[in-house]
Amino acid sequence: MKPAIHPTYYSDCQVTCACGNKFTTGSTLPKIEVEVCSKCHPFYTGQHKFVDMKGRIDKFKEKQAKGSTYKKAAKKTK
16 A cells, blocks of 8 residues: 555544534545535425525526516517
8 A cells, every 4th residue: 555645534524514503523624514414404304495505596586587578578579
């Protein structure tokens, strides 16, 4: 086995969720920030809610609005 090729292992890696939950685990990164954890994920909590990652819902709503204005414009020309 080659020496000095393995990454540094941090046994006290601090994981922080967007909901405010913090816990410690082992990782090759000293600090990890996540958007969804087991405390706030709908699968684990049993609550039905939308998990909006990076504005995907907003992008979808914008596309729907553009589509409805396109339909209205198409109807006016006919």
